[in-house]
Amino acid sequence: FYIVNGCSLTSGADRKCRRMINSIYKKNPETKVIITGCYAQSHPYLDSINQSKSLIVPQYLKEFIPEIATNQFRANRFSPLLLKDYLKERMQMRINAFAGRSRAFVKIQDGCSDYCAYCIIPFMRGNPKSKKAEIIIKEISGLVKAGFQEVVLTGINLGVWAEDLSGELSLSSLIRQIEKIKGLKRLRLSSIGVQHINKELIQVIADSGKLCKHLHISLQSGDDFILNKMQRKYSVSKYLGKIEQIKKAVENISFTTDIIVGFPGESNEHFKNTLKAVKIVGFLKVHIFPFSPREKTQAYCLPEKVALKTIEMRKQQLKDTAMQVSLLFRKSLLNKTVQVLFEQQEQDYSIGYSDNYVPVKVYGCKNLENKLLSIKVIRVTINHTFGRLL
Incomplete structure (x- = not known):
C-alpha cells in the first residue's frame, strides 16, 4: 500500500496531493492508500475516493499509522477502544526516533487560534494544545541518550506554549529546564511569532550556551496596510x-x-x-x-x-x-569561528549547520556526520558558505 502525507497549506499543495492520489490509483487500481496530514483533515475531494481501498487518518493520529494500518484498515472506522488509546497517546505528541539525522524535532505544541485572514491551519489543527513540560524533558533526555546533538522545539504556534496548562509556565522557563539536560549540546526554536518574543526570552537567548542564535520570525508583509488586512498581530515598526x-x-x-x-x-x-x-x-x-x-x-x-x-x-x-x-x-562571518553540526556528505564536502543556521561546506573531510566542530569561515559566495576545520 501507499502512504500519502499531504500538506494543505496552499491550494497548490492541495492540487499536488490530489494528483498524486489519482496517479497511484491509475497505475494500480487495486492498491490501498493511506491518506494523512493536513490534507486528510478536511478536504471535500476525499469524499469521492474509493472508501474500500483507502484509509483517511487524521493529522493528529498519523504517528500511529503502522498500528492503524495493521489492525484497522477500514476507511474512517476505528474501534472506539482503540481510538481512545490513540487519542491518549496523541495528547503526548511523542517522537521516538530520527534514524540517520543529527537533529531531532520535538513537537511541544499544536493548534492555533490566531485566524490570520489567509491561513487554513486553525481550521485544520484546532485550538492550541500544549505538551506538558515533564513529558518534553523526558523525551529530549531520551533523544540525547540516543546520540542526538541538537533538538529543535516545534509547534504550530510555539509562542503560546503552556497557555492552556496550569501553573506559572512560559517558553523561557521551559528552555531553562531543557538546558539542564546533561549531554544536550544545542537547542533550537523552529518558528515563533514576533508578538511572543519578550525581554525574558531575549535574555534567555543572549545568556544561553545551548540555545542557537537563530530565530525564524514570520513577517508576511512589510506594509502595515497589508498586515492589517492579513489580521496579523503586529505593525512593521513593532516587528523591526x-x-x-x-x-x-x-x-x-x-x-x-x-x-x-x-x-x-x-x-x-x-x-x-x-x-x-x-x-x-x-x-x-x-x-x-x-x-x-x-x-x-x-x-x-x-x-x-x-x-x-x-x-x-x-x-x-x-x-x-x-x-x-x-x-x-x-x-x-568571514574569518570568524562558528560551531557547525555536520549532517551529510556530498561528494568531497561535509555539510552542516552553524548555530545561526548557516549551511557550511568543508572540503576534504569525511565521516563528520553528527559531529559538532569548530569551523573557520573562509569563503562566501551567493549560494554557499565554505569553512575550514580548526
Missing part, C-alpha cells in the same frame, strides 16, 4: 523594533522569515515596503509564498486580486533581494 532589540542583545544572531507575495490589494508601493523591510532586517533566508486563496478563510473572497504575472515578477524581485541580504549577512 523587536529585531533591533534582539540584535543588540545577541551577537551574530540570524533571522529567517516567511513572506506572502500578491495578497489581495497589494500595490507596488506596498511591495516596495516589503523589500525595504527585508533589507533592514538582513534575513539569512526568506521563504516566499504566492498568495493562495483558501476556502473558509477571510481572504478567500477579498477583492483586488493581484495578477499572476505581477505575482511572479514580485517573487523574482524578492528572491533577488533576499539572496543579496543573505550574502551580506554571511560575509559578516
Whole structure:
C-alpha cells in the first residue's frame, strides 16, 4: 500500500496531493492508500475516493499509522477502544526516533487560534494544545541518550506554549529546564511569532550556551496596510523594533522569515515596503509564498486580486533581494569561528549547520556526520558558505 502525507497549506499543495492520489490509483487500481496530514483533515475531494481501498487518518493520529494500518484498515472506522488509546497517546505528541539525522524535532505544541485572514491551519489543527513540560524533558533526555546533538522545539504556534496548562509556565522557563539536560549540546526554536518574543526570552537567548542564535520570525508583509488586512498581530515598526532589540542583545544572531507575495490589494508601493523591510532586517533566508486563496478563510473572497504575472515578477524581485541580504549577512562571518553540526556528505564536502543556521561546506573531510566542530569561515559566495576545520 501507499502512504500519502499531504500538506494543505496552499491550494497548490492541495492540487499536488490530489494528483498524486489519482496517479497511484491509475497505475494500480487495486492498491490501498493511506491518506494523512493536513490534507486528510478536511478536504471535500476525499469524499469521492474509493472508501474500500483507502484509509483517511487524521493529522493528529498519523504517528500511529503502522498500528492503524495493521489492525484497522477500514476507511474512517476505528474501534472506539482503540481510538481512545490513540487519542491518549496523541495528547503526548511523542517522537521516538530520527534514524540517520543529527537533529531531532520535538513537537511541544499544536493548534492555533490566531485566524490570520489567509491561513487554513486553525481550521485544520484546532485550538492550541500544549505538551506538558515533564513529558518534553523526558523525551529530549531520551533523544540525547540516543546520540542526538541538537533538538529543535516545534509547534504550530510555539509562542503560546503552556497557555492552556496550569501553573506559572512560559517558553523561557521551559528552555531553562531543557538546558539542564546533561549531554544536550544545542537547542533550537523552529518558528515563533514576533508578538511572543519578550525581554525574558531575549535574555534567555543572549545568556544561553545551548540555545542557537537563530530565530525564524514570520513577517508576511512589510506594509502595515497589508498586515492589517492579513489580521496579523503586529505593525512593521513593532516587528523591526523587536529585531533591533534582539540584535543588540545577541551577537551574530540570524533571522529567517516567511513572506506572502500578491495578497489581495497589494500595490507596488506596498511591495516596495516589503523589500525595504527585508533589507533592514538582513534575513539569512526568506521563504516566499504566492498568495493562495483558501476556502473558509477571510481572504478567500477579498477583492483586488493581484495578477499572476505581477505575482511572479514580485517573487523574482524578492528572491533577488533576499539572496543579496543573505550574502551580506554571511560575509559578516568571514574569518570568524562558528560551531557547525555536520549532517551529510556530498561528494568531497561535509555539510552542516552553524548555530545561526548557516549551511557550511568543508572540503576534504569525511565521516563528520553528527559531529559538532569548530569551523573557520573562509569563503562566501551567493549560494554557499565554505569553512575550514580548526
